[in-house]
Amino acid sequence: MARILVVTSGKGGVGKTTTSAAFAAGLARHGNKTVVVDFDVGLRNLDLIMGCERRVVYDFVNVINGEANLNQALIRDKRVENLYILPASQTRDKDALTQEGVDKVLAELGEQFDYIVCDSPAGIERGANLAMYFADDALVVTNPEVSSVRDSDRVLGLLASKTRRAEQGAEPVREHLLITRYAPSRVGKGEMLSVEDVREILAIDLLGVIPESTAVLNASNAGVPVILEDRTDAGQAYEDAVARFLGEDREHRFLSEKKGLFGRIFGG
Numbered sequence: 001m002a003r004i005l006v007v008t009s010g011k012g013g014v015g016k017t018t019t020s021a022a023f024a025a026g027l028a029r030h031g032n033k034t035v036v037v038d039f040d041v042g043l044r045n046l047d048l049i050m051g052c053e054r055r056v057v058y059d060f061v062n063v064i065n066g067e068a069n070l071n072q073a074l075i076r077d078k079r080v081e082n083l084y085i086l087p088a089s090q091t092r093d094k095d096a097l098t099q100e101g102v103d104k105v106l107a108e109l110g111e112q113f114d115y116i117v118c119d120s121p122a123g124i125e126r127g128a129n130l131a132m133y134f135a136d137d138a139l140v141v142t143n144p145e146v147s148s149v150r151d152s153d154r155v156l157g158l159l160a161s162k163t164r165r166a167e168q169g170a171e172p173v174r175e176h177l178l179i180t181r182y183a184p185s186r187v188g189k190g191e192m193l194s195v196e197d198v199r200e201i202l203a204i205d206l207l208g209v210i211p212e213s214t215a216v217l218n219a220s221n222a223g224v225p226v227i228l229e230d231r232t233d234a235g236q237a238y239e240d241a242v243a244r245f246l247g248e249d250r251e252h253r254f255l256s257e258k259k260g261l262f263g264r265i266f267g268g
Contacts, residue, residue: 002110005117006135008159010151012122014143015180018216019238020119021049022227023139026242028083029227032114035074037106038088039131040121041096047087050077051223061089064101070108079228084113095126102130124158133163137174137245140204143181144193149201156202176207178241183212184257195255208241210234211254 007020017040024036038046041061047053052075058068063086070086077083086109089096109116120131132138138159142152159173160166166173179198186192199206210216215232219225227242229235233254240250 002113002116003136004106004110004134005115005137005139006120006132007117007139007141008120008128008132008155009122009141009148010124010155011143011148014141014148015210015216016122016141017045017049017119018220018226019139019141019178019180019210020046020117021225022235022238023242023245024115024117025077025080025083025225026227026239027115027117027246028077028080030242030246031082033082033112034115034117035084035086035109035113036117036119037086037109038119039097039127040119041088041092041127042090043121044088044090046119047075047085048223049220050075050085050225052077052085052087053223056087059087059089060105061092061096063105064096064098070105070112079224097127097130099130099133103134106134124154129158129162132159132173135159135163135173136165137176139176139178139207140202141178141180142198142202144179144187144195144198146193149193149198153202156204175204176245177202177204178208178210179206180210181212182209182254184255188257195252206252207244208237209252209254210237210241 007016024034028034055075058073062068063073075085118131121127140152142148187194211233213234215234216226219229226234227238243250
């Protein structure tokens with residue numbers, strides 16, 4: 001049976017879809033058969049970031065409504081073995097997702113895959129609630145700013161109370177913190193919260209810190225999960241996060257400002 005991982009946050013624009021694509025690709029590269037599911041009905045950005053928008057014929061809602069089966073709707077990634085995408089509908093209303101329908105599709109996916117990554121829409125409305133309801137693990141994505149961290153704290157409350165695990169009194173959803181768009185130079189100027197500040201407020205385990213990087217935007221525009229850009233700081237940071245999720249012990253990098261040549265020579 002697959003393990004279900006939701007990528008979530010209260011605030012929009014923090015990098016959930018980028019993270020969903022990168023994390024799913026990373027899990028697949030480690031040999032796990034992985035599917036990433038777009039819960040953002042009406043907007044549908046995951047297929048763009050995964051570079052498969054022209055291959056979408058059927059979507060998540062089509063499968064829920066019985067208008068297509070999973071094999072018709074699933075898109076196999078051309079670059080990463082064991083990686084599949086289930087896109088969202090761009091023309092339906094968010095009410096097209098029902099708890100019963102989502103449960104049925106996830107159960108069917110669970111028979112085929114090792115990991116199901118759920119790309120949650122922003123906010124705490126229906127799509128986001130359904131994306132987290134069935135989760136075994138939650139990747140809480142936040143930027144190091146007060147409003148983003150506050151919204152993530154609200155999401156942690158929902159994960160503790162409005163999931164299937166909470167309703168059944170089962171082991172709680174495992175929560176993992178991922179801080180995105182981190183710039184040590186701005187932290188030093190007091191323009192951004194530090195990693196320690198964010199950890200103190202949210203009080204969950206830190207899985208990874210993704211540095212602010214143009215590589216993220218460039219990869220998204222090219223339709224490539226940034227984790228596949230192995231030479232970039234952001235790609236390496238996502239790979240580190242995936243490895244930690246899978247139980248590997250890796251030191252956190254990119255927490256301090258990079259020194260130039262002069263600084264490296266003279267320790268400045």
